[in-house]
Amino acid sequence: MLDQYQKEYATQNVQFILIDEKGTILETDQAFLKLETNSSIFDVHAFFYTFESIKDTLENALLFSCVHIHFKDEDYVTDIRFVKKKEGYLIIITDYTSHYTEYQAIAQTRNESIINGELVAIKNAELEERENFKNSFIRNFSHELRNPLTSIISITKILSDTALTNQQQDMVTFLQQSNANLKQLLDDILSISMISSGRLKLRENIFSLSQLFDLLRFTYKTRALDNNIEFAVNVDKKIVDLVEGDRLRLFQVLTNLLDNAFKYTQTGSIRLDIQLNQKRANRLNLRFEIVDTGVGISVENQTAIFESFSQLSGEQNSDAPRGTGLGLSIVKGLLNLMDSEIKVISNVGEGSSFYFDLTLKQPLATTSKTSIITPRKKKDKKAKFRTDKKFRILLAEDDINVQTVLFKSLLDTNYFYIDLVSDGALVMEKLINEEYDLLLIDINLPNVTGDQVARLIRDFPFKNIKSIPIIGITAYSYEDDFKAFKKSGMNAVLSKPFEHEELLSTMAKYLK
C-alpha cells in the first residue's frame, strides 16, 4: 500500500533521466518535465551544459541545489543530482519550487530591509557631511570677518575720540551703528551654526522671572516710545518668581521675537503675555505669546519664516528695514533644544501672534540668593590703571590691521609701553630677554599658536615668566574653543571684535 502512495506522491516531484556520454536522453520518466528519448539534454535547459565540464571528473554523485529551470513556459526551482552509472549518467531532478518560493520571500524581506537600512545610513552620512561642511564654512567665514571688524570697530572708537564736526559725528555714529549690526549678524550666524551642529548646550540655573521681564520692559519701552507704539508685558500672577532653566537662551528667544515684532509693526501695539498653563510637581508650563498689530504673514509663508536666511519678498518686509533673516530661525532652534516649539497665527494686514509653551523647573528648596542668576549690569566706570608707572605690554598679533589699531589705541591711553611681535615663535624669546607686565596674544599666530605659547609659559621654570598675565584675543567664537584656550593657561580670552573699553577693563584686572 505504502509503495502505491510513494509512487503517487514522490514521483510527482522527482524525475529520473538517463543520458549517455554525449547528453542524449536514453530513458526518462515524465514526472514533471515532458521529455523525449533520443533528444539532447542540452536542449532542455542551458544548465545542462554543465554536464560537459563535469562528466570526466564525476566519480559518484554531484548535487546542484536551487537551480531554476525554465521549460515549456513553466518555471521550476529544483535540486539536480548527477550520478555516474554503468549504463550512462543518471540525472535526478527534484522539484522544490514551493519550498524555494517560501525561502525567496523571506530572503526578499531580509535583503530589502538590509539595503534600505544601508541607503538610509548613507543618506544620513551625506546630510551630516553637508551639515559639517556648512558649519565649518560658517566658522571660517565668521573667523575671517572678525579680524577686519575688530579693526573697523577700534578705528571708529579712535575716530570718535577725536575732535569732530557735527556732520562728522553723525557719520561716526552711523558707522558705530553699522558696526553693531554687523557684529550682531556675525553672532546670529554663529548661533545658527552652533544650534545646527549641536554645539550649543543649555545651561540650567535658578533665575528670577520678574527680573527677566523687567529687563525686557526696560529694553523695549524706549523703542516703543520712539516708534509711537504701545508696549506691554503682562505676567500671570499665578506664576512663581524663581524658576530653573536657561535664562540666557530664554532671553535670546524673547528678544528675537520682540525684535521681529518691532521690525514689522509700524502702528498699534506689541504685547508679551506670559500665562501659566499648568503646574505639576515641581514643573511649570508657561505660555509665552508675542502679539503685534504689524503687517502679518500669509499662510504660505508661515513655515518659511523659521528657515535660516528667509527674508520674505512679500508682505513681511515691504517697508521694514532688512534684517538677517536669522532671528526666527534661532528662535526655532533654541526652542527645539528646550523641547518646545514656536507657533504662529497671523493674518496679513492684521498682525501676528507668535507663541510657545515652555516647561521650567521650580526649585524644590528655597535657594540662597548667591546662586541665583541675575542679569549683569553694564559697568559705566572706565578701566583704572596706576598713574605712577607705565606697564610694559607684549602684543603678539600677526594681522597687520588689528596690530596697528591695537597698538595705536593702547598707546593713546598713555598707560602702556608696547612691544610687537607677529610670530608665535618669537614670543618666548622676547619674554626671556625683556620684562613685561602682560602678554596680549592672538590665538591664531603663525608657527606657534597663542595657546601653545601659553602652555610653554606656564611650564617655564622661571617665576617672572611663568606667572605673567596672558590675555588671549581670538576670532574663534565657540564656547568650547574658549574653554580650551583658558585651559592652556590664559587668564582671559576676548572674542574679536571687542570694544576698546572691554579690552582695557580686562587688562586692568591683571595690572596692579
Add this chain to the structure above:
Amino acid sequence: MQVSKKIVVLGHFGVGKTSLIRRFVEDSFSDNYKVSIGVHITKKVVEVSPEEEVSLILWDLEGTDDLTTIRDAYLLGTHGVVFVFDVTRPSTFQALNADLDIVRSKISKTPLLVVGNKVDLVLKEDLETLFTKNNIETNFLTSAKTGNAVNDLFLHLAKLLH
C-alpha cells in the same frame, strides 16, 4: 564553429547581477528588485569575429555578503568570472580585495572581471574619489539601467575566453 563558455556572475546581494544579465540577454531592465536565490542560468550567443561565435552560459548566482558560502558545485567548469559591486553601497565594495581573494581561492586561473554597477546613480568625479579612497580597481563600470558598457563587458569576456 560554436564553443560554450561558462561565465559565473557573483557579488553581494542587490548589486544588479540579474539586471546586468537581463540587459545583456533580453535588452530590458526593471526597477523592481527581486532577490535571486540559488542559480539562474541563461545562454547567449555572441559573435567574436565574423566567422566565430561563442555561446556564453551565464550563471547568475545568489548574492551573498559572505562569499565563502558560495556552493562549490556552482563553480565547477567555470571559464570566466564577473564580480559585480554596487557603486552606491559601500558595503558591497569596502572589502572588495578580500572578496576577490576568496573568489580566486575558489576558482583559480580563471579570468576575473571586476564590475562597478549602477554608475548612472553617481557622478563620475565622485566615483574616482571613491575608488581612490577604497583602493579599488575595476575593469568595467556599468549601468544595467541605461545599458552603459554592459554589452562591452560580456563581449570583452567572450573574446578573452575564445
